[in-house]
Amino acid sequence: MSQSENSVCEKKVFNRLFDLNSESLRNYLYYQCGDLQQAEDLVQEAFIKLWNNCKKVLFEKARGFLFAVAKNAFYNEVEHQKVVLKYAKQPQKTAETETPEFKLEEKEFMDRLQNAIAELPEGQREVFLLNRMDQMTYKEIAEFLGVSQKAVEKRMHKALVKLRKTIKNI
Structure with a gap:
C-alpha cells in the first residue's frame, strides 16, 4: 500500500x-x-x-x-506567551545535587545561551532552531515558512553573527 x-x-x-x-x-x-x-x-x-x-x-x-x-x-x-516567557526567565530554585560551582557555571552558560537565542528576532530564532535542533535543511525551512531559501540563508547568517557576538561579549 x-x-x-x-x-x-x-x-x-x-x-x-x-x-x-x-x-x-x-x-x-x-x-x-x-x-x-x-x-x-x-x-x-x-x-x-x-x-x-x-x-x-x-x-x-x-x-x-x-x-x-x-x-x-x-x-x-x-x-499570553510574553507573560509566560517573562516568568520562565526568573531563576528557579533547585535541590542541591551538584557542586555549587558546577551549578553556577551551568546556569550562567544556559542563561547566556537562552537569552542570546531569545533576543534574536523571531525570523532568525525560528530558522536557527529549526535548523540546529530539528536538523531541517534550508530548503525544508523555506518551504515550511513560505519564504525563499535565500531568505532562510540570510536569517541564519544574521542569527549566527548575532549569537557569536552576544555570547562572546557576556
Missing part, C-alpha cells in the same frame, strides 16, 4: 503520523514559546484537529496541516 492510499482516519496511520511528527512539532512550538507544557498542549490540539478533519487531509499533506494548525494556534496565544 503506497502512502497516497493511506487514510489519516485509520488508527494505525494516524498513530504513525503522531510518531513521525509529534516530537519535531513539539520542539518547533517550544522554540517559539519557551514553555514545554504549552508546546505539548498545542501539539495535542493540532492532532485533535487532524483527527477531526482526517477525511479532508491527505496523508502526504498531514505534516504541513499539523504545523500550520499548531503555528496558527501559537500565534493566537502570543500575548
Whole structure:
C-alpha cells in the first residue's frame, strides 16, 4: 500500500503520523514559546484537529496541516506567551545535587545561551532552531515558512553573527 492510499482516519496511520511528527512539532512550538507544557498542549490540539478533519487531509499533506494548525494556534496565544516567557526567565530554585560551582557555571552558560537565542528576532530564532535542533535543511525551512531559501540563508547568517557576538561579549 503506497502512502497516497493511506487514510489519516485509520488508527494505525494516524498513530504513525503522531510518531513521525509529534516530537519535531513539539520542539518547533517550544522554540517559539519557551514553555514545554504549552508546546505539548498545542501539539495535542493540532492532532485533535487532524483527527477531526482526517477525511479532508491527505496523508502526504498531514505534516504541513499539523504545523500550520499548531503555528496558527501559537500565534493566537502570543500575548499570553510574553507573560509566560517573562516568568520562565526568573531563576528557579533547585535541590542541591551538584557542586555549587558546577551549578553556577551551568546556569550562567544556559542563561547566556537562552537569552542570546531569545533576543534574536523571531525570523532568525525560528530558522536557527529549526535548523540546529530539528536538523531541517534550508530548503525544508523555506518551504515550511513560505519564504525563499535565500531568505532562510540570510536569517541564519544574521542569527549566527548575532549569537557569536552576544555570547562572546557576556
